[in-house]
Amino acid sequence: MSGLAIVVNSIGDSVCRPAYLERLRTYLREREEELCPDSRSRIETNPMRVLDCKICKPVLGDAPAPIDHLCDGCRRHYDQVKETLRVLEVPYRDDPHLVRGLDYYTRTAFEYIATGLDAAQNAVGGGGRYDGLAETLGGHATPGVGLAMGLDRIVLASGGGETVGELDVYIVVAHRPLEDHALRLASELRDKGYRVDFDPEGRSVKAQFKIASRRGAARVLVVGEEWKRGAVTARDMGTGDQREIPIEEVSEWLS
Ligand SMILES: [Zn+2]
Ligand SMILES: [Zn+2]
Structure with missing residues (x-):
C-alpha cells in the first residue's frame, strides 16, 4: 500500500498525565459553551478525547497538548521513538492533538493515515502503547503495544485495484x-x-x-x-x- 503517513504523539503516563488532564479540564470548562454536546459530556470523564473531536477542532487550536506537559521519562521515551523512526527512515509527523480514548494507553499514540483519502476518514489504523493494561487486568506489569486497522478504509485506500490471488x-x-x-x-x-x-x-x-x-x-x-x-x-x-x-x-x- 502506498500513500501512507505515520502520525505520532505522546500522551504521557501516570506520572505526568493527571496534572495535564486537570489543566486540560480547566481550559475546556472555560469554553464549554463552544463545544459540541459529546465533547461537553467528556470534560470530566475523558477530556483527552475532546482534542480528537472533528467538530470541536476549530475552537481547540490553543488547547494545552499532552506533549507540552510530559515528565522527563516520557519526554526521553518520545524522543527515542522519533529517533528510531528516523534511523529506520520511516516518514512521520507529530500531531500534538492525536490521542487515544482509553485510559490504559501510555506514552506513544500513533495512526496510519492514507494520504489519498478524505481527511475526515483517512486513518486506516491506529494504536499505541499500553504499559499499564496487563496490570489493570490483574497480571504482572508487562509492556504492551498494539493497533487496530480499518479493513474497509484499507481497501478504499489501496484503490480496490489489487486483486486477491487465485485459489488453489x-x-x-x-x-x-x-x-x-x-x-x-x-x-x-x-x-x-x-x-x-x-x-x-x-x-x-x-x-x-x-x-x-x-x-x-x-x-x-x-x-x-x-x-x-x-x-x-x-x-x-x-x-x-x-x-x-x-x-x-x-x-x-x-x-
Ligand atoms: Zn466535539
Ligand atoms: Zn510521563
Missing part, C-alpha cells in the same frame, strides 16, 4: 451437515500453505462451483455423502477430470 482449492459443501468438516479441511490445507476457501452460506452446489471458477480455483474438493466413506470428490477444474479419493490422500492429490 475451493471446497464445495454438497451436504450442509458436513460444513464443520469442510471448515476443518480448509483449515488443514491452509496450514499446509494452500489458498483455500469454501462457502459458509449454504449456497447450492451449482452456485458454489460458479464461485470456484470465478475465484480461479484450479481444483475443487466436494464434501458430500462420500465423506461417510472417508472420501471426497476431487475435480481438476482445468481438465474437468473428476474422481473420488480417500480424504487422507487429498494432500497428495494437490501436490
